Amino acid sequence: MEQRPLALAIPGQRMQHQSTANPDANATAISKLGRVAVIYASKLGWRVVPLHFVQSGGACSCPKGDDCRSAGKHPRLKDWTTEATTDPEQIAAWWRIWPDANVGVVTGSQSGVFVLDVDPRSGGRESLAALEAEHGPLPLTALQATPSGGFHYVFKAVPGLTNSAGKLGPGLDIRAEGGQFVVAPSQTTAGRYRWVRPPWETPPADAPVWLLERLRRMAPAQAPDADLRRGYFPPASPEVLEQAREALAQHGPAIVGQGGDTHTFMAAAILTHDFALTDDEAWPLLFEWNETCVPPWDETDLRAKLRGGGKYGKAEYGCRRKPAINLVAGKLSEIATQAELALVGAGVPVFSRGGALVRPVVEEVDAAHGRRTKVARLAKLDATYTCDLLSRHVCFQRFNAKSGEWLTADPPQVVAQTILSRVGEWRFHPLAGVITTQTMRPDGTILDQPGFDPATRLVLMAPPPMPAIPNAPTRRDAEQALRLLSALLEEFPFVDDACRSVALSGLITPVVRGAFSVAPGHAASASTPGTGKSFLWDTSAAICTGQPMPVMAAGRTEEESEKRLGAAVIAGQPVVALDNVNGGIGGDAFCQVIERPVVDVRILGRSELARVESRATVFVTGNNLQILGDATRRVLLVRLDANMERPELRQFKSNPVATVLADRGRYVAAALTVVRAFVAAGSPGRAPRLASFEGWSDTVRSSLIWLGCADPVATMEAARAEDPLMALLRAALGSWASHFGTGRATARTAADVLRIAEGFDAADTFPALKEAVLAVASNRGRPDARTFGKWLSRHKGRIVAGFRLEGEADAHGHAARWWVERHGTAVDAVSAVDSERRL
Template sequence: MNSPYSFADWQAGKRPKKGWDCADAIDDGWTGKQLDAFMRATARPWTPPQQAGKAAEDAPPQAERLPVGGNGSGASETPRIKPKIAVVKGEIHRAVQLAIAVLSNQETGIFARADELVRPVTHLAPSQTLTVTKQGENVSRPDGSVIVTTLTEAALVEVLTERALFVKFNLRVKDFVPCDCPPEVARTILARKGHNWTMPRLRAVISAPTLRPDGTVINEPGYDAKTGLLLVGERLWRHVPENPSKREAVDALAVLSEPIASLPFVSESDRAAALALLITSVLRPGLKAAPMFAVSAPSAGTGKSLVVDVAAVMATGRRVAVITPTPDEAELEKRIGACALAGDQILSIDNVTHILRSDQLCQMLTQDEVQVRVLGSSKNVRIPATSLICATGNNLTVYGDLNRRTIQIRLDAKMERPEERHFKFDAIDLAMRKRPELVAAALTIVRAYWSAGLPNMAPPMGNFEDWSGLVRSSLIWLGLADCRGDVAAQRAADPEKDELAEIIEALPIGPFTAREIGIRVAESPLLREALSFFMERNGVFSSKRFGRYLARYSGTRIGGRCIEQMPRDNSNSSVWRIAGDDRDPSKSSQGEPEIGMADW
């Protein structure tokens, strides 16, 4: 009988018998510590065999070494060991948990965004193609923009295969051999939708320093666990004083004003609003919510897009991502949702020629998270709402609730061809060259106001209290006009009130239902004109949409009158009437006999 091969024999340099393995070592009386020391000393990287042979078959899979960080992080001289994940039938949950642990390492570059797994990528438009996609027509972003993409099953399989050593048992060699990450492992991870995920949570990818909620600055590249923000890029940023004085804030304001100094603002409040836009472009990822900025002018070429591009250069180093406008609310929501899913830091609905209205825009401006539809799919995804939204247009008009969620920036060159003006410098080129100074100036202004104790804070702006308390109030503290401008004039110009007044005037005094109005629309051209918004593309009146409109504006008074809901009729339909109406019941507003329910 052969004598045991002891740990001391191995230390003395003696070789074991042929075929001796760890199971034999246990039989020979080796302890766990001795086995661990033996494995650490004898482990070597495994490489696929070049040709079949017994030596290759007998070689057990070993840990593979990868550079820390991977993907050219610059730390390739420091190796790390790929974790081994054994795939065993009946124990897929163990492989899934180990795979989640691999993905939870920040160096992997995979993040959890709501209930999706994502990773940041650099956007590059196709340079050699004859096909222009619909998305390319509707959303345009500069090359080099950093966006977020959702990981598919195949992409997750690739990442896990690269970052971990998967092994499965091979009956032929009676041992574990390397394999790719099984698709069912990736599929199970994605199907969990956040359950037991330990991956770092991503709020937004940023390309410039910003402030945390406690006022400290994020200026080091990488993931910030406190805020969920990922700062990308290797640029060296200017130091922002911890407690800057008001004098330093005034100097910073002069720096920040330089790129937009030549623009023809209508009033000082419009200039303050433009400066608020520049500051907000840097602070938006750390704010709970921020208003939309609408840049308007009487004619093209005044500089509307220029203001937004300067803000985008500060935040991203590139011009703004542009959305093609459309009066179709559903289509506009798809385009906005596509940008939100991609994580665009700042986006612009450019050259709007119609009344801008969108319920989804209202939600994106005020909610911390928003639900958007994935293009080409019926799936809805809930994501953080962190994009700064802008809109530009000639005499731009904003509708309803969106109006009070908007900061207006008005420009007027007071000339027939403003695009022919000559400027002393290129504002975009200046912003590119002085980007670190501009970002530091924006942060210095807010930090100085913070250090001063937030004195004389402006009256709160509904849904945007933190933005108003920092951005708006800091500019007022420095002696600028209130960037909200003339709120009363903006509300008076809201087309929502004009539309509601016109509809109330057109509706009959007596009780009516939405369906009865639909029948009457076909008979009355004046009523059809007043309710044209509720006509579908095929020319059919939408009673459902009109019923929702009546419910939404029930009790809203215009000129002493309002829409009022009455008890339901025998058919259980909602019945409405115009309350507080002083018109002659025997006459309608169009001079036609009033139509009551009995007449219909």
């Protein structure tokens, strides 16, 4: 009978294990954990070792007891890397001695596997999500859940791959050559390990190429440029050695029983990682420091800790030294690589975006009503500024043949130009945008630490102090938060509750923007100037940026507007506002900036396109604003009506912008709480998803409806009904059906229809056909069949008021023929078509 070890992975399930390849009657005498260890060894070929276990009081079984920081996770054997085995008799002997020992599996070539350890406590889930968003999901492979809520992804071993911590990102560790991992059903103080996809059902897969490439590029021990990374640090000067000695003194001595092991590893990391010292340079300093420890380590142990200390480095490699690069003729590529690595290692805030290198900056720009405001944006690096960065963080040296010495030199311009030209090969992080307020990640966690966030690819700069938000806010918390936000809107004259909901969405959406890839636009319209449109969005900007809304005017042409929008998107602004739009707003570029997470935008002043990721929220204001064409399903519309001739003379009793700026963090927290509470409640009664904006609909929109607000999407229907382009299409299809009838048999070319429409005069029965056709067929004031044909092609398949436009190309290369079909019941269309006049 074939042995089936499936049950071993399920904690608490009865084990069913027959004899091993070398049956031993005493095998039944070993513990359950011992039998499991035998199965791992005999069936999977994994080399196992006994680990310490957690005692009933929670202390580790090792001599450190309560002080052990790896309780139940580290081997009982001193030379476990060489003693690990697949021998069932040896394994049984171990577990007779230590029946409660947890089971460890040695990784690397010994067992043929390596492990990607995802630690959620250090941000592992967010880091992995960011990697998968960039490269695609990990392949189906053996997967184990850890007691801390993390995962072990088990892959086939890769020759030469060694252990690393955080090289792929925060909370992502590699267990490979020289490492081991705990396997089910072992237990720690946090709970048991369990297999989600057991290795005997889902064998370890090959690791994806992108993951291995990142490991080779980023791990100093494996990277092809590792020699370059270490090599550009010259021998340590007396000044550097003295700085390292002072750093050890500040670090303090290792004291037994107070984490002395880890403290010593970190001391070694200060020398070999932070200061980039060689082992020979670091040894005298570490030996000197060891004399202050209680008690001092013996020399053998101390040298072992020096060798393993590098992986405990938390900052970038060589962060406490300014690296040196020797300028040698014929080595431009290597020099540029060293220079780029030096900037990355120094943690310089430089990122890749839209085929360029950029940096976050804060500057003052125009705001509404002639005011000035400060905003964060992204500035493109040029060769001059890149040289400036290199001079700050790298010491360039040129050999002087006369003196026989390497002398300090300025960074060559060609090195900066080479770095800037390496599009697609940069080691800098790709960036989605820059923000100045806390936001929500896609998994619902809060981004509140300044700097670059891998999960959202956003840079957070100078966020305001914010009250603490509960991990799971209640509905009452959300209601209180919504009341706080609603109080800001009390004096705005909304025409209905749906418009008020759009305004609330305008306050919340920019704050939680990191949680979804795209968000609908928010527009404010009024019949009379001075009603408060700009003031409304100033209130939103005050929350999400700490300043009134930065605005731009719409261009005189769609192409000009496209370039202005593109400039704002490339700059990475969190909010983009078009102020005082005359007439209508729409167009392909406007729609794409709103709807697409990655857009190709025109560069202002040039006829080039840049592909960029956008995390902006778009706002629009205008008097009697009309949302045109496809923009009607992408824009939420607030209507304001003060019901007076001179609304600009109205006096607000309060100033919502000033109110926000007096305690901005409170309003940021309120916006986050509204959405967090809805998600924590299990997203009850989630609204039907809005196409293209599912993430926003599932969070902001559904949260508002959950709290009793009107559906903000209702305003889209009103905007669609008043869209002049849609009205024109309704008129054209309705009058077409009335005059020609419906169905394929009534098909006409664009030229035929235009000729018939031009023949009508004011006395004709169907002036509507003439008016509708000539309105869309005009080219520079004259009717044009080609223009009309293009208009028909753009609207082919559209359904309006119960009619659908259809067409087909002629098989002999003649002009396309067009007709109108009925689709359902014609609403607001010409009725009784059969009774009307035909051609």
